[in-house]
Amino acid sequence: MIALRQKPIGVFDSGIGGLTVVHALTECFPHENIVYFGDTARVPYGSKSPQVVREYAAQDIDFLLGNDVKMVVVACNTVSAVALDVVQKHAHMPVIGVIVPGAAAAVHSTRNKRIGIIGTRATVNSRAYAHAIRQIDPDVQVFSQACPLFVPLAEEGLTDHQATALIAKEYLFPLLLEKIDTLILGCTHYPVLRTAIAAAAGTAITLIDSGAATAVEVGHLLDTTDLRNPSAQKPNLRFFVSDIPAKFTEVGERFLGQRMGMVRRAAVGGV
């Protein structure tokens, strides 16, 4: 059983955004080993069809399973929204997506029962957050807005740029008209733009980081399944990507909030 507990948590994402979830995991569980896979050769998933995302997700999870993980965190809102069942079917082990924890945290936070969601076009079109929220509280009203430019703005590091502020203001305007009091950052890239999003939202709106909410849920699952790593040693964090563009490590360390060490290329999906 000790050997099983020491196995890594597997985390995967369409690219680099899931590193904000790894960041939340390392903050909450400083002794858990982690294997991360980012499908950087085929990123982004958020603008692709559900069918293609499901095909890619099946290939991604196979890679993690080959690395002998004890649990899988789907650190990609798009995959969590449209392909979580594919991952669960393949995995035969505990699987957590980012949608349900984010939805639960938002329902817990809202006072006026009006929740906003921002995410990629695929995540928003899937209505997965709205569905998860209404499962918890059918009285909550949900308003959503796709923000396709936030991912490139985050990756380019325009975190406090005037252009980002302008675009954030436009994206959030329809949600503010709906008098939301809680806003889910429904894409793992968005915590990087948190300051700009918070400024556009104003102080009356609580921001919910789905990745951070997911880390809390991982803690519950580690306890209920008795899978928490008892080691007090520095953990082993390993990073794999399907392509290594020049800027991966630079951008990745900004997302992860720490040094990444070696990043290796993994052959996934026939490339």
Added chain:
Amino acid sequence: MIALRQKPIGVFDSGIGGLTVVHALTECFPHENIVYFGDTARVPYGSKSPQVVREYAAQDIDFLLGNDVKMVVVACNTVSAVALDVVQKHAHMPVIGVIVPGAAAAVHSTRNKRIGIIGTRATVNSRAYAHAIRQIDPDVQVFSQACPLFVPLAEEGLTDHQATALIAKEYLFPLLLEKIDTLILGCTHYPVLRTAIAAAAGTAITLIDSGAATAVEVGHLLDTTDLRNPSAQKPNLRFFVSDIPAKFTEVGERFLGQRMGMVRRAAVGGV
């Protein structure tokens, strides 16, 4: 020979941007049949490594060859920059990329022999335009700037948005300092943002659209190889993509400048 002349010109791109090249081709050659393939499931190529782009290019060209084309236009600056040899090796027929025609048009235009190039990170890092320009005129000085946000801004239709103007101004600033008099739009998405780019560049700088320059070169090649379609009928334009996101046709028609008709999904690269 007539049958050969009536075969379509094959055009491929990493996604939707190549439709600006198809637009230029249809303007110049209103009777040529065209088959277009956009690898929308794996777009963008511009942030990927040369190795991955070469693997994808080989798969893309195989698809066009299966559609019995008479000539291939690589309407993707990234592929033209890092994988034109792969395409030429596979094709066994005339192949034109967008780099050499764009470079030639810029050398023809410059008066002070100072040319700027904007493109994706992959295109800029490849130095393919600089190499092509110096092959034509070794005295020309070349200054380049990657503009990674232009592709998402073009695809989101923020053509005359203040955020686009701000970002264009920042991207072009280092090139203006170098006193360029000619600027190559080294990415097929950029003609969509031409107004914003022209405003940031100012009236003293001539913009060169590589796609339009390529269409002129296709004309020369059709004549020298005697492959021009003698038909005076309305041509057959066929569009294939590896994924069909919701917005493809809407965005595509803005790039193409006309209605697209049916867009079909093609299985390329194991998906």
